[in-house]
Amino acid sequence: MAQEKALIALERIAGDEAWRSAFIRELIAFEDAIDAPGVDVREEITGPLVDALFDGDQVIRKTLSTGVTFEFLYRSKIARDFVMSTPEAPDHAWEPQTSRILVNLAKHAKQVVVGGAYFGDHAVLIAREIAPRGGVVHAFEPNNQQRAMLARNAELNGLTNIRPRPEGLWSDSSTNLKLVGYDSFASVEVAEAGAEDGFKTVTIADYLKAQGVDKLDLIVVDIEGAELGALKGAEPFLAMPAGQAPDILFEVHRHYVDWSNGLEATEIARLLTGHGYHLFALRDFNSNYDLSGKPIELIPADAIHLEGPPHGFNMVAVKDPKVFETSEYKIVRDVSPKLLRHKDPKLHHPVGGL
Structure with missing residues (x-):
């Protein structure tokens, strides 16, 4: 009976936008007020309560402090943590330091490829940065509904330089794939030709050749294990010298990458270092978290x-590491790239503290 009453109460809160907003703010205040070392309060307590206020087909609109507006479906941790942002108008939608470094790397870019563009949480920020120079973001997203949200967000922000693409980035342009899993957690597997939920692959090199693009400035790939294949498909660009080769941001995850002998021994790291790249892990929250300043x-x-349970994080590959010799960056060692509020601060908090 008590559980039924609790569900009815949550339904009433969900049905009133003002109540819902106030309830979410109180949950965020609760997170800040309690001391629970080792407990991920967001994932175990407050997050599920907020999840109960939304359904997966609900479109939410939220505006950043920069004026960028996003519409998105409530279908992932990305959506939930964006809804629960502090401040209410944050400077990013997802992954604060990833968002910042991508905008930085885009400052001199014109041609950008984004694999796993989702609803545009990063692609829109990049497109906004490169638009004044006539830059183009080639944004690959096989999920039809998320690709539609990407196009919608380009429209909302007056951006005409995003090219939404349905293909999957791969090491060849002749494979059929399908998404397996739900929304942002979906990975790819080979599918039969003509499968109803399948899609074609394309290499970055083949796609850009067809577009008449001979210089690529930035590659961003977060495609749940297909990163290695996508980068193999870009090797003609990776082989170019410093100053001409693209900078790269990509995800590695223990489910897809065997780093038991060290990250440098992995195939994806050897591919990039073999082409003269320097690799760095990017310390970031897999969330929306205020790290301004x-x-x-x-x-x-x-x-x-x-060390730790299977996890993933973003890495950056550049041919000239001097680009990071500014006050905006700090090179650190022997810490985890996973920033986690509830874990050991020496390993999982920024070196300067939260």
């Missing part, structure tokens, strides 16, 4: 704390 912390590939 904090330097972007980077860990050299040979000094990353990798």
